[in-house]
Amino acid sequence: MQKRSVILAYILWLFLGQLGIHRFYTGRTGSGIIQLILGAAGWATTGILIGWFPLFVLWIWLVIDIFLIPGMCRNPE
Template sequence: MSGFGPNPGPVPGMSDAAAMMHYDANKRSVVVAYILWFFLGWFAAHRFYAGRIGSGLFMLAVSLISWALTAIAIGYLGLGFIGLWLLVDAFLIPGMIRAYNRDIITSLGR
């Protein structure tokens, strides 16, 4: 599975090798998350990649609305907010990816 969001649970009676292949196919990389943050951070691509769909949608909406409102100068406040959020996310990305990968491992234990 290569989409975003929660992973479906494993097939009942899955062998350890199959569970490991399921984990390897669905795990996320910190390096990829940082690349997405650097190039597409204004569009919250790193948050979607890390499975943070709700906050990613909020960040995307604020970013798009702010870009649209820059013509009347009020949008720069929103862009400043997003810029600060991106700076904080630079430190949070390893934890977000670790949590996503841990959730995959937890789903395999069911």
């Protein structure tokens, strides 16, 4: 497997993180799909207030990803 760019992964995280694109880029397709579902379902249901819970979970996960991205880029799956 080829090594991924940490800078590009952080750029993807910053602009498209709520869609899990940085995880797709680093080869974490399964968790990328989960982040995509959390983001889409969360934003789709914020009008009825249910969506804030999945978004809160996603935002905590994205903060944790700040520290995990370098490792994900060194060891892509």
